[in-house]
Amino acid sequence: MGFTIKDVAERAGVSPATVSRVLNGQQRYIRPETRERVLRAVQELGYLPDRRAQALRRRRTGVIGVLTPDISNPFFSLLVRGVEHEARAHGYSVLICDSQNAPEGEDRAIDALLRERVDGVIVTSVRADNTKLLKFLSKGIALVVADRPLTHLDVPTVTVDNVRDGYKLTKHLLALGYERLAFIQGPPDTATALGRWTGYLQALREHDLEPPKGAVVSGDFTFEGGYRAAKRLLRRLGAFDAIVAANDLMALGALYALRERGIAVPDELGLAGFDDIPMASWVHPRLTTVAIPAYRIGKEAMKLLCACVRTDADKVRHRVLPTRLVVGESCRPSRR
Amino acid sequence: MGFTIKDVAERAGVSPATVSRVLNGQQRYIRPETRERVLRAVQELGYLPDRRAQALRRRRTGVIGVLTPDISNPFFSLLVRGVEHEARAHGYSVLICDSQNAPEGEDRAIDALLRERVDGVIVTSVRADNTKLLKFLSKGIALVVADRPLTHLDVPTVTVDNVRDGYKLTKHLLALGYERLAFIQGPPDTATALGRWTGYLQALREHDLEPPKGAVVSGDFTFEGGYRAAKRLLRRLGAFDAIVAANDLMALGALYALRERGIAVPDELGLAGFDDIPMASWVHPRLTTVAIPAYRIGKEAMKLLCACVRTDADKVRHRVLPTRLVVGESCRPSRR
DNA sequence: ACGTTTTCTGAAAACGTTCTCGGGAATCGT
DNA sequence: ACGATTCCCGAGAACGTTTTCAGAAAACGT
Incomplete structure (x- = not known):
């Protein structure tokens, strides 16, 4: 067999x-x-x-794991793709573990x-405070955090500045003349969601504004969640001029x-988001958003991971990548 | 460590x-x-x-591989998700290999x-005639084909009837009054693309019609590919009344x-596709399409794989799942 | 009380690699 | 021609499990 x-x-007779x-490849x-x-x-x-036999004998598996909340x-x-591309270049293969956005799923993953004895892990955690991640470090497995910083752990991290992004986008909308910005929040325990919310609040405060009453609802980062959140918002229609x-x-x-409700964007309501996923540019009107370089985040995370594995001098390095405001057509040019 | x-x-002193x-779990x-x-x-x-040590000693790894042309x-x-769900239920973990829609990628995968010594494989191949897949069988590794049947191999298969689907959709459009249907083809060496094309031709022939001249272009199953194909089609604007x-x-x-060209769908041109991916219902107008049960295909494929592993009586079983025509708003109700 | 069965557990041999030794053959320097 | 290198390669011990085999201890039947 x-x-x-x-x-x-x-x-071969040897x-x-x-x-x-x-x-x-022992040449000589x-x-x-x-x-x-x-x-x-x-x-x-x-x-x-x-x-498997190779991995057992050499003391490394040549596999790195990536822990993602939702691969779909x-x-x-895109982030995973970035990891994969860079990993292949370094001779690693990647094992993808999807936690399905659930803390239990994450623990299982x-x-x-750990059982697979991966050589390193790139994690974007569901919770900002998952202490179980310490296990990797205690077993000497390299760990790099991508996109979502952790609160309790000081490990190499590749992120963007979510607060700045939230601030940037909000300022943009305010500059266009919007004044009452409804907000659909992400999962409250992710740094990403929290940061963007914080930046949003900062920008509002600078204009002596507050989030419109009853126009802040929670979501879960999915399409369905956004749909349901918007439906809830629409009960307060009139309380806000953009989402x-x-x-x-x-x-x-x-x-x-x-x-579905026949509300025109941007004529009746403005709309904006974060990430600039491909689909954001496929819809009409093209979504105004902040472009987060997901592919590059993955790639850089993998680079950092390699550096960790090679020189186990664990000088913690953080990389914060730049982002770009993408002005689409989902917010009207100016109010007048 | x-x-x-x-x-x-x-x-434990033992x-x-x-x-x-x-x-x-040796209970007794x-x-x-x-x-x-x-x-x-x-x-x-x-x-x-x-x-890895476990896998080496027991003669099975508890891992099944899934070979997909493009996980993005x-x-x-969705198909992979179906596989994963069913696999977990049977105690298997899954290793995803993306061939990036390239034959070389597929061979590498x-x-x-093979190196990972997976216990079984679920494959949706880039080419309908990849003989390298024989290697699995010759090494006694269970193999199930999902979605895209192979021409040269007689192995358990879970598919839909693409010819019927192509026929069904085309008939629907013809019934609505469309007469000159442009066609954007998929990769010519996939059974899926071929089947749909065949069904389309069948339906046309029944109405004594032919594909409009110059209005058949090739694509690669990606968004970008569709975009470029449509641009090419638009040079023949007027030669067709639906795509x-x-x-x-x-x-x-x-x-x-x-x-982009300001052409209204469905008022000026009809548009239809296959699969009913989530995004098909997110856009406006809602796409008319044929719903392929991707999740169920994955799930059934995994079930068949389990059956293969357990009873290695290789009675080849084929399962053809039903599909459903989804009438959206991207084709106008009737021509008059 | 004494065989016989039933419970429990440990020693040791696998599984398929890699890698450290060490030894034989060839080559070299003189 | 003969020690010292330099090449080449095989034996065998790991790596961390599982599993067979067998043996000791306990329970059982008479």
């Missing part, structure tokens, strides 16, 4: 040790003719080394990653709810 | 064998007190067995899966192109 290194050795040496100290024979045997049998969220699937959603997916859900 | 079964054994027995022949001591030691050390395509991410795309993602890309 499956051939082992012994089969190859036998066929010892397993030699086969291993040939395959692992191998007679060309021997190498030739081994490679031919490998070829003929279609031999592929057993990764385009933002994270962490155990799975800011804590991410694009919810903004799109809101857009759907508005269209 | 990482604790082994020996550490646990030592701490042999590794006993620890293993306790952990693997273990003194309750011993079990107690072992479990406490496991608890205290936070011991988690090494999956919502259709496949197959090798990866059928071989999947929803391309239809959405086309929708974007039409909007």
Whole structure:
């Protein structure tokens, strides 16, 4: 059935040790003719080394794990893609664990990653304070946090400045003439959602404004959640002149709810989000949003992880990537 | 750092064998007190067995692979989700390999899966005739094909009837009064794309119609591809009164192109696709499409795989799941 | 009280690799 | 021609589990 290194050795008339040496690119100290024979045997049998046996013997698996709250969220699937691309370049393969946006799912995923003995982990946690992540560190597994900073752990981190983004977007809307900005929040225990909310509040305060009464509702970062949140908001129609959603997916859900009710965007209500996921530019009107470089976040996180693994000098490095305000057509140019 | 079964054994004052027995649910022949001591030691050390060592010793890894052409395509991410859900229920974990829609990527992924010694594979191949898949069978690895049937292999398969779907949708459009249906094709070597195209041709022939000249263009199942294809089509504007795309993602890309050109759907042009991905119902007008039960396909494929592994009586079973025509608003009710 | 069965547990051999030794053959320097 | 290097390669011990085998201790039947 499956051939082992012994089969190859036998066929080539050498010892397993030699086969291993040939395959692992030990260039020197191998007679060309021997190498030739081994490679031919490998070829003929279609031999592929057993990764699990390799991992057991070498003290590393060559696998890094990425813990994501929701892979079907385009933002994270882009981030993962960034990780994968960089990982491949370094010879790692990636194991994706989806926590389904649930703390229990996250704990399960962490155990799975520990059992798999991954060499490192890139995590965007559901909760900002998951202490179970400490397990990685205590077992000497490199850990890098992407996108969502943790409160209790000082580890390398690749993020954006969510407060600044929230502030930036809100200021933009205020500058356009909007004054009563409804807000659809994200999960309250993620730093991302919290940061954007904080920035929003800051900007309002600067204009001596407050969130309109009853026009702040909670969501869960999904399209459906945004849709439901918007429906709740619409009961207070008139209390606000624009909606800011804590991410694009919810903004799109809101857009759907508005269209359902026949409310024109941006003519009757402004709408904005965060992330600039591909779909944000596919809809009409093109969503005004803040572009978060998800792919680059993943890529940089992987780079940091490699640095951690190589030089285990754990000088904690944080990288904060720049973002860009994307002016779409979902907020009208100016009020007058 | 990482604790082994020996550490646990030592701490509990028993042999590794006993620890293993306790952990693997060998209920009988273990003194309750011993079990107690072992479990406490496991608890205290936070011991988690090494999956790789386990896999090496037992002759199975408990991992099944799924080979998908493009995980960022919502259709496949839904399919994978179906696989995952069912797999978890059977105690399997899944390893996702994305071939990036490229034959070379697929070959690489197959090798990866072979090296990982997965217990089984669910594959939706890029090419209908990839002979490299035979390797799985020759190594005794269970193989189930999902969504895209293969031409050269007789293995368990879960599909829909693409020809029927293409026929069904086309008939629907013809019944609405459309007569000159442009077509955006999918990758020519996938059975899915081919089947839908075939069904489309069948339906046209029944009405003594032909594809409008110059209004058949090729695409690659992506949003961007659909967008570009539509732009090409628009050079022949007037030669057709509706566009059928071989999947929803391309239809959405086309929708974007039409909007860009200020062409109203469905007033000036009809538009339809296949799959009924979530986004098809998020846009305006709601896409007319044929709903393919991606999640169920994944789920059923996993069920078949389990059946294969258990009873290696390889009685090939094919399952063809029903589909449903979803009448949206992207095709006008009737022509008059 | 003495075989016989039933419970419980440990020693040790796998699983498929890699890697450290060490030893034989070839090459080199003189 | 002969010690000293330099090349090449095999034996065998790991890596962390599971599982077979067998043996000791306890329970049982007479």
